[in-house]
Amino acid sequence: MKRIIVVFALIFVLFHQAIAQNNSKRPNIILIMADDLGYSDIGAYGSEIQTPNLDKLANSGLRLREFYNNSICAPTRASLLTGQYQHKAGVGFFNVNLGLPAYQGYLNKESLTIAEVLRNAGYSTLMAGKWHVGDDSLAWPNQRGFDHFYGFIGGASNYFDIGSYPEKAPPVVLVKDNQKLKLKPEQYLTDEITNNAIGFLEEQNSTGKPFFLYVAYNAPHWPLQALPEDIAKYKGKYDIGWDSLRTRRIARQRESGILLPGQTINTRDSLVPDWNNLSYEEKQLWKSKMEVYAAMIDRMDQGIGRILDKLKSLKKDDNTLVIFISDNGAQGGYASLGRRRPQRNSGPLGTAGSYGYQEQNWAYVSNTPLNNYKNNMHEGGISAPFIAWYPKQIKGGSIAKGTGHLIDLAPTFYELAGAKYPVKYNGTTPNALAGKSLVPVLLGKEVEVARNEPIFWERAGNRAVRKGKWKIVSTYPGYKWELYDLETDRGETKDVASLHPEIVNELSSDYFKWAEKTGVVDYEKIKPKGGFMIPGAERQL
Template sequence: MKNRISWMASVILFAVSSYTLPDAYAQKSKGQKPNIILIMADDMGYSDIGSYGGEINTPNLDRLATEGLRFKEFYNNSICAPTRASLITGQYPHRAGLGYFDVDLGLPAYQGFLNKQSLTFGEVLRGAGYSTLLSGKWHVGKDSLSWPNQRGFDQFYGVLGGGANYFNDYPMPLGGRDYPVVLLENNKKLKPKPDSYYFTDEITNHAVNFLDEQDKSGKPFFLYLAYTAPHWPLHALPEDIAKYKGKFDQGWDELRKQRHARQIQLGIVPADSKIAQRDDIPAWENLTYDEQKLWASRMEVYAAMIDRMDQGIGKILSTLKALKKDDNTLIIFISDNGAEGGTYTLGARGKRYNSGPVGTSGSFDYVYKNWAQVSNTPFRSYKNNMHEGGISSPFIAWYPKKIKGNTIVKGTGHLIDLAPTFYDIAQAKYPSSFQGTTTHNLVGKSLLPVLTGVTTEVNRSEPIFWERAGNRAVRKGKWKLVSDYEKNKWELYDLEKDRGETTDLADQNPQVVRELSFDYQQWAVRTGVVDYETIKPKDAIGPVNEKKKGDGK
């Protein structure tokens, strides 16, 4: 029996290790390379869209999910800039220069912009003959040498920093100071008329225009569509908000249960899965009527923001069809981190808190952990934290006739895997040197074996690692080792049985803790991670909680 099991394991290992690009992807000389669209939502939780259990109206994303493939497990880096650093380069964020954020903390791993050794997918794919297009949020370098057009993108429209008012380009009130908003189109700073646009629509419209213009080139295209929705502040159009009036009056306790039940029905989580323990927020039934209405209004706007993003994705799909490129385009959809937690406090975003109703351009409200706990169902914690609620993203892959429809797999992918996937499908060579600089090797794995049904999860030889502002984690097989900065103590979870991270098994499995912590230390040394206390800035950047107050960014 042992020999038979060993033989079967060898066959499976050989099939995965000897994987070659299928003919459907390896285009023949007479064929055309596939187009690629990468769509990223901002601060959107794992369960917010319909195909992951949410009640928000997302028909276009749900269509992509039904006609394509979903991962149960896909990981980001828990917060905006480090996520984008890994996404754009295929490197861990410290290796790319953004181990903390887009601010310079005085070390190469924390310089606050992409280093030259870490090539962007714009640079690599443009070298492979692709038109490279970006509409939306950059957030991996403010200096002009680090802008998108200088890092491989033919076309760019969007903001350089972490966010913006959705109706104007005024500075954002953060921590008693003004956070500048730089809106660009191909290196030209724009000054739009206030309240003359809605930013989510502008991101979509520019992407559509880029695609129409690019069609004349005869080249394949790569489009990175980086929405800021539903990132703070809560701003939406009245007609979208109206769709959700009364939708959330049941409150966070009941809606969290309903989402979990739908996830089980969809097959996103196991029937015996345990939902994360309830956070220290008030029971909905204990709120006054006026409090319930105020809280419900916040979630109505949040839902409207996701709804409008989905409408934009529908326009992209219509454009693809009109250009007759829908059959030869791979679309990937993910979110940059879990929903933002934090407590109800005015200090985080300054005293100019709300000069208008929630949803309007004078409002600077967000959902807090009260609703973020629902968005991240069934997981624990929020943005900036390495528990599953902070680093878990929905993952949808769609490619007509190439990816089997309505497929749900374990996956266990990570941001570092996307660049290798795109280079694989585009047959793009990742250079060992670029413009006189030796490049970092890619550390991720192509997802194509999973997308094409060769296997159901990524086959990697080492664990996945995380570190940001002292929060740390390691994922290896079923085990996850995780530590919060405030506690500085390793916790251990069996994610096959307990992805809600409800039962810490560290004390029962000291050997596993030792092995994974040793793996972490080795990774930290070779990646440039240092003790957070040695570089910690005076004003920490991250979501606000009771113990660690930053500027709320």
């Protein structure tokens, strides 16, 4: 009998040792996403903003020249979290219900989140920051696979608690593991997102499991609110104005290799005034906006540095993949629809209660060298910086073309984690994954993702298709396709649709087949009556 007990005890020990050994080989994964950050807004992509921690990741990791999102917050997050096109995941328009499955405004059960799949594979799943893919508590992070969550559910938040000013703005309502709480007067939201991410890592350290941590910062999304010490670092930095600053960013991009020789840059936005024609008072206002915007990015980078320090102190840095992206391009102001109405303010720019935003004049710089802005399917609306860092696996200082998309992240993580994508999950048959693994690109075996079909976009009537070097794009309410050769014209300066009608016909045919398969509906048939107000945006779409 004693011999049998000893044998079972030995089997038990060996079994758990095997699990521990397997877990030690599987990488931890940290996915960091900024909000409304333009393509050139960090140092590694040409910016003057101080982002030493992101720059360090870039210099010892990989940057992609081409990585795509869905042009606006909620649809991007739906694809990011599920590996599905946003319509297939149920968030085809925004986090509002338009009455059809593809437009229900929250993640459907058939679209499994990265957290659900990785938790099923033995990972701890952690999140801090902005959710924005389901307002109802049944669709919150803890209900969609995350062991722990701290952050806010909707699309925007103040960075400071501004006290009781219901006529100005609602208080900051946060959630931690399904319990509501409020920001304290001395707290700054970017720091609290970082603090909770670090706290989750400390708590998870005793589990013996690998982890997936998703950090969704809301910086530098409006309102422009930053800490005084961070704003002070940028005083005078933007006195030169947007035209000179953009020229300097382009020069840095060329020097670093992010912008290749012979590649076009977008033409000057005709709606952006010449800096030298502004009055002294106008210049003071405009440069102050960019000082606060830069300070918000700076503080986010400081937080990323603290997370990396914690990773190192836990001795997990050598076996962790870190990826950094943005959810869309910088917010231009939707020029075709007019500028936003004056904002509600109960404090000076940058302070608690101020509701300024970057606006098109500076967003034109943020999206350098690309064309257009957030909510548009030209390159400036759907392109993000992409940094991947994985010690001993990713070659340091490398830059690749990439041509990746949000839908590629889920299959990438599953491959690295050895996680099998379920055939059935809680009685539901999951949607097939739409993307391709980025692993060959990350490890330097390929320079771009090898696909069997194009990449597609649709949101609020704006449409695009990317196939090889070709891209077609149309902007609502128009239906006419433009055609660009992105191999030489990433700035989308020359529409060659009339020269290559056969390419337009081929890609548009691909688009309509995809739209039917994915549940896309003509926007005219589903658009909200009277337009749609983005919460807090003070204008209709």
